[in-house]
Amino acid sequence: MVTNEIWIKVGNLVGAHGLNGELKVNPFSEFEERFTDPGIRWLQEQEEEPRKYELKKGRKLPGKSIYIISLAGVNDRDKAESLIGRKLLVEKSNRP
Numbered sequence: 001m002v003t004n005e006i007w008i009k010v011g012n013l014v015g016a017h018g019l020n021g022e023l024k025v026n027p028f029s030e031f032e033e034r035f036t037d038p039g040i041r042w043l044q045e046q047e048e049e050p051r052k053y054e055l056k057k058g059r060k061l062p063g064k065s066i067y068i069i070s071l072a073g074v075n076d077r078d079k080a081e082s083l084i085g086r087k088l089l090v091e092k093s094n095r096p
Contacts, residue, residue: 025058
């Protein structure tokens with residue numbers, strides 16, 4: 001089990017977007033760069049150990065509080081759908 005001492009939950013993956021592996025994120029953070037700036041993010045399913053993913057790009061849907069992100073290695077809708085329900089985490093040391 002992962003301790004919450006090193007992680008900040010910044011969102012939940014709530015759906016797939018399109019056919020190219022993009023994901024919808026319901027944000028829990030007001031820092032837009034956590035969803036738009038490329039870099040390392042972590043995904044956690046339930047109480048399993050988080051897995052490292054590279055955020056390639058992201059954008060906010062106009063007029064909504066949902067972000068659309070692209071992760072390295074997630075290139076189709078099936079792979080994106082397999083990640084729905086996971087928590088999006090960053091390390092506490094990575095605070096803006």
